[in-house]
Amino acid sequence: MNSHALNLTHAGALLNGNSACPLCGERSSQIIASKDGKTNEPLITVSCSQCGLGRIDPLPSDQELAEWYAKQYRQAYKSAVQPALRHILRAGRNALWRWQWLCQNTSGLEPTANSQAKSSLDIGSSSGEFVYLLQGLGFEAKGIEPHEGYATYARNSLGISINNGTLQHCLSSEQPSSLDLISMFHVLEHLPEPVAALRVIGEKLKPEGFLYIEVPNAMRLCSPHYMFFKAHTLYFTGITLRNLLESSGFKIVSHSPDSSDNLSVVAQYVSAQGTSLIGEKSHPLVTAQKARRWGPYLLQQLQEGQPLRKWRVRQEEKHTAKQYANGQVLLNDLYEKKSQQMPTS
Template sequence: MKIGARIPASPCRLCGGTERQVLATRGRGLEPLTTVVCRGCGLVSHHPLPDPAAVAAFYATRYRVAYKGGWEPKRKHALRALRGAIARAGRLAPLLKPGARVLDVGASSGEFTYVMERAGFEARGIEPNLGYGDFARRTYGVAVQTGGMEEAAVAPGSLDLVTLNHVLEHLADPWDALARIEGWLAPGGLLFIEVPNLLGVRKQAANTFHGAHIWNFTPQTLALVAWQAGFATLTAAEREGTSMVLRRRHEDDSPPLGADAALAERLAVQVATTGSPLRYLLSGAPIRRRVDRLRRNIGERLVCGRHDSVRAMADALLDGALPSPRGRDGVAG
């Protein structure tokens, strides 16, 4: 199969289109991986789509070792997760009432669950990976259930916030997952989704696509997937990127626009031009990335070296950094 070839396929879940264009035939590490874009809407995915049972088995046992190099996170990875969790909590806590019920789907090593629990919320998580789920429970003492969404014991209408932080792109069936979550949310409940944004990526195609990301979203395709599952963005500004706070859709909401043939063409051109090895090399991005990575690693070593344990590091970072729940009227709870 050649890059640029147009191939027939089963109807797209997003738009019903049956034509795909091949964007890449190799993924990260030069692994054989065919990535295609739907010519009708711009949704990018693996071709063929993987078997859901194989996906579940991979995430339960092999994913973290393959992508993070261990059965549990290294201290620097926990530090990155803690910093991200604090920032995410700072954004979401003001939207919630005190004691709100929060579920983090794909909880990883438990940092966000711990931060939200420390902030006064009733927080728990679901994590498919056995090692990371065990680490979360041992290290932070949080309620993180090991397993997939299908095994989660969640009562209908019982949650005020569900979060999917860099999770949706890994799921075999994002539509099924979002429909399930819609049933879990209480009236007025919120959904937070963050995924990588394919639009405007300045990487080689071989580093852009990899086996763990079954789907590659843009703001337009992510908003439309959420819409089809019954969600709309909380504000219009949320549609500008692929980090979105969503609520249940209202009858008078307008569907999101932009997931169309023009987006598909734009992505095909982007991957073929800025994603070429020569263009990437001439952009200077490889040097900038290495310099940035070196700076980050030095800073992380300094922070990690100050603490005897991951839990002590977490508590030190959280001192004075915990967000306050305010409720949607903006009044502190």
């Protein structure tokens, strides 16, 4: 990071970036933020002047990123991972919600009594709740998880197939055109070379297969300092997310509203040639960051009763989770109850 960049602390300042935009190749950008929201250390986040994609500048290499994660993981988890039941409950509910959204936005994925088993791969499977749900629904379901502790927990506690390693490494062992569904929840925003990764992913999908992505919406309302931190290399609006997919050879099947807190999109791989880009040159990420102020943010949180609502949610999760002996029993009960209300084809 150059010293010139560090002196430009205000959102909207122009910057000729240290690295090129990984979506369109442009170097010219505007600064969104100049500090890491978690550590307060210098960290430049910019909005591309050509396509509007947000990124940290300079972008780390795959190698640097792998080393950074390894260090974080060593600090955070010295031994085996045992997720709290409350977290498993929340992740299980998210998995159900995601599956329902997928069913409402695609056709032909839900297994039926006489159809052949569908194959799925969840990239960044964490403690495995989505893989476990799909396995229960009849998929040949697998996951990829770089964190050894989570991968081991999911394998041993849920009996699911999880490959421990990086995306690039694990995908290389998948057959081309072999998968009906690849999912990535809160993974794409961590990648330094998203186009290359998406093309590899596309090659692994069957022609009618679906890629299902969820990322945080960088336009969402949050506190002024919360948004930008080192673990996230990329920042999306609904438009830049769809631009990235289309530039990587996908066609969009369906997507959530651009005002959602998390952006969901489902897409199919159509060709190695990407379609040309429609830029988002008005820097919406800079505008959104300038509008984030502590006073209005806290006032709005209070007016909407957010602190109380969050407290109630936590209490309910604790209360519900403690009825179960372990994560698998909890998920079995959660998924069993919900499957009676789920759409069937």
